[in-house]
Amino acid sequence: MQEPPEAVTDAWVRLIRAGREVAGKIEADLKGAGFPSLAWYDVLLSLKKAPDGRRTPREIEHELLFEQYNLSRLLDRMEAEGLVKRIPFPGDKRRQLIEITGEGRALQRHMWSVYGPAISRYLGCRFGEGEARQLASLLQKLMGPDE
Template identity: 65%
Template sequence: MQRPSEAVVDLWIRLNCAQRRLRANIEADLKKAGLPSLDWYSVLLHLKRVECGRLSPREIEEGLLFEQYNLSRLLDRMEKEGLVRRIPYPGDKRRQLIEITDKGRGLQKRMWLIYGAAIDRFLGARLDEGQVEQLSTLLSRL
């Protein structure tokens, strides 16, 4: 079994730390603005991006890499807030689709104002365009 080099281990640690710091900073900005977490935003954006605005829970789970039990509770809370609604799956009464509501679309737009600004402040402002392109290219190889 081949072991990773020290440089690869250091890269792994830096990637994880950077992701956690960036996410924590963005989450803090959302909280300060009285908005829900990035998980809510991710679900709303994922639904908004499909033409019909609806997906099965399984499609959301696979598209966002959420665990089923976490997604189920999240969707319950989002439905209670009127951001999504469950609708019957055509031709299969045992299944359902999750559909974004107008209220959900509005929240996603409001969240993006804070989220986009935070991405720029915590990431974009620290790298020039060349560095952004270089890092993006390198990460795409992973």
């Protein structure tokens, strides 16, 4: 098997480190403002964007790349907080839909008031608009055409 060139290995290491560093800073900002983690925000945003504010757990899992057991526990906590609710899937009693509630929509909006400025602070101030587009384009290559 062929070893990757050093430049590719460096890019990989920096990609992972940069992602962890920025996400960690944003998580700290959210926590400092009394909000839950980015995972909560991601689920709420996914549901908000969905038709009728609903998705199956599998759709959420696929979109956000959660492990099923982690998502189940997260949804349990979010449901206990009144942010989402489980409703029966039409025509299939074994399945369910997760629906965002009004409280969930409000929390997602409030979290964005910290999250959006944090993205600007930790990412946006480091890149011009053209550089940000270029970075997004390069990262898209890693994700594939369907993402």
